[in-house]
Amino acid sequence: MDYDVLILGGGLIGCAIAYELSKYSLNIALIEKDYDIADDVAIVNSSIIYDGVQCDNNIMSKLESIGNNIINELVSKFNLPYTQKSSLIIAQNEKEEKRLEEMYNRAIKRGISNIALLDGKYAYELEPNLNLKVNKALYSENTGVICPCDLAIAYGEVAFDNGVTFKLEEEVKDIQKLNRGYKVITNKNKFKCRMVINTTPEDYNVDGVKEKTYKNKGYLKYFLIEKSFKGHFSNIVFCFNEDQEMMCMCPTVQENHLVAINTKKDTNYNECYEKVNYLICGLKSSDINTFYEVPFYDNNIVIDDSLVHDGYIKITGKNYAEVTMTAAIAQIVKDTIINNLNCKFKSDFNDKRREIYRFRDLSNEERKKIINLDEKYGKIICACNKVTEGEIVDAIRRPLGARTVEGVKRRTGAGYGNCRGAYCMSKIVSILARETNKDLTDIVKDSKKSKILLNRIKEFDEM
Ligand SMILES: Cc1cc2nc3c(=O)[nH]c(=O)nc-3n(C[C@H](O)[C@H](O)[C@H](O)COP(=O)(O)OP(=O)(O)OC[C@H]3O[C@@H](n4cnc5c(N)ncnc54)[C@H](O)[C@@H]3O)c2cc1C
Known part of the structure; x- marks a missing residue:
């Protein structure tokens, strides 16, 4: 056998499983088709850590509650930006009030604590900028916001440091059942393993590979609001608009604000803008940084261990x-795997992520110290997000380091500011080329076909 366990897919779930299994005496590899792990995790994500109050399905609620309980421990262990943000679900009429009361009673039955059903006037005290009628609000102290890409990369880095092999740019093409275990066939290799954990959307069966298509329930239309906007909320706020569409406003860990509308209609920017004004006072179009749409999914997550x-x-x-x-x-x-494979907890398991220094979060004293150690931390590359050359070099040299412009952006925030990289893109490309020992023309945005510089201009070669 080449491996005890092969994990297919290096998204958030694949990386988290790799981390959990790296604690045990197992020979593990993770196969990811893209250049980088967590490439499919939406960079602008609502990023809410829920608490199991809202969802109808009891099992999904339980998964949310367990995940919510683990998150504090994870963020302090991995040194991840996470902000606890209370949430308010607003009821504006009798029908919604009834629904909120049912939700509250169900949450109490589920054993969820730190929640309260508030009268409208308390909701205004918590959120003076609310621009709507509030009869009642369901208040929760359990929620928060995180950066999902950071979380996935942290899981991956610690798994890598504890011996998991990451096979990037390798696409799983087929899986074949053997007498014992499986053969996994990729575009580059064939591996035999005792167990396969498939986190990709692909189904492998006797008919070959089939991409499973999940049904979406409408779309999320997002507005990313500028940090300078004064009318934002300090809690995560959920409400229904006049069209009975769920709306949500939440702060992000980058201190911007997101407003999301869950709609089944094909609404354009102007219509969405009107709807957002329903929720927050005084929002001008100049306060809006970005508008975009993604499909909204609320399928049940199934851990299918029937095989x-x-x-x-x-x-x-x-x-x-x-x-x-x-x-x-x-x-x-992890529990299922260790029950099925004879493995032991590794006494040398190292549950620490290598230190990261984020210049924008350091005090002047700390900045001075780090610049004395490495002067690259004194050179700002991304002026919008105050990202230094030192951080970019570190992001490239870390375990599973960035190899693309998108990889640098996801790890450091460089190029993710208001200028969208107009000021720093060429500098990031030069640093990537220098650090990875490649030509400038070999540096890509995120995939093989996304070159930043197509060719050298002939004349320059002769200069
Ligand atoms: C806009 C948006 C907002 C969201 N907001 C929230 C939120 O507020 N709170 C919350 O809790 N969740 C939220 N989510 C959900 C969450 O971000 C994603 O569902 C989650 O990141 C998906 O992780 P995953 O590992 O299951 O899937 P993916 O990230 O899709 O991972 C699958 C991986 O498998 C790889 N792969 C596929 N096929 C192959 C193959 N043949 N061979 C090798 N590799 C392959 C893919 O490249 C990918 O990396 C949001 C999602 C979106 C899109």
């Missing part, structure tokens, strides 16, 4: 709260 006796586990479904559930899913899968 575990053969050595196959598949995680299916797409869900708006998957970030929250990830830690719980990874622990369940």
Whole structure:
């Protein structure tokens, strides 16, 4: 056997499972088709850590609650930006009030604490900028916001440091059942393993590979609001608009604000802008940084272990709260694997992520210290987000380091500011080329076909 366990897919769930299993005496590899791990995790994500109050399905609620309980421990261990942000679900009429009361009673039955049903006037005290009538509000202190890409990369880095092999740019083409275990066939290799954990959307069966298509429930239309906007909320606020569409306003860890509308209609920018004004006072179009749309999924997540006796586990479904559930899913899968394979906890398991210095978060005293150690931390590359050359070099040299412009952006925030990289893109490309020992023309945005510089201009070669 080449491996005890092969994890297919290096998204958030794949990386979390790799981390959990790296604690055990197992020979593990993760196969990811893209240049980088966590490439599919939306960079602008609502990023909410839910608490199991809102969802109808009891099992999804349990996964959210378990994931929510683990998150504090994870963020302090991995030194990740995470902000606890209370949430308010607003009821504006009798029908919504009734629904909120049912939600509250159900949450109490589920054993969720730190929640309260508030009268409208308390909601205004918590959120003076609310621009709507509030009869009642369901208040929760359990929620928060995180950066899902950071979380996935942290999981991956610690798994890598504890011996997991990451096979990037390798696409799984087929899986074949053997007498014992499986053969996994990729575009580059064939591997034999005792167990396969499939976190990709692909189904492998006798008919070959089939991409599973998940049904979306409408779309999320997002507005990213400028940091300078004064009318933002300090809690995560959920409400229904006149068209009975769920709306949500939440702060992000980057201190911007997001407003999301969950709609089934094909609404354009102007219509969405009108709807957002329903929720927040005084929002001008100049306060809006970005407007975009993504499909909204609320499928149940299923950890399908019906073939575990053969050595196959598949995680299916797409869900708006998957970030929250990830830690719980990874622990369940880990328990199943260690029950099925004879393995021991590694005494030398190192549960620490290598230190990261974020210049924008340091005090002047700390900045001075780090610049004395490495002068690259004194050179700002991304002026919008105050990212230094030192941070970019570190992002490239770290375990599973960035190899693309998108990889640098996801790890450091460089190029993610108001100028969208107009000022720093060429500098990032030069640093990537220098650090990876490549030509400038070999540096890509995120995939093979996304070259930043197509060719050298002939004349320059002669200069
Ligand atoms: C806009 C948006 C907002 C969201 N907001 C929230 C939120 O507020 N709170 C929350 O909890 N969750 C949220 N989510 C959910 C969450 O971000 C995602 O569901 C989660 O990141 C998905 O992780 P995953 O590992 O399951 O899937 P993916 O990230 O899709 O991972 C699958 C991986 O498998 C790889 N792969 C596919 N096929 C192959 C192959 N053949 N061979 C090798 N590799 C392959 C892919 O490249 C990918 O990296 C949001 C999602 C979106 C899109």
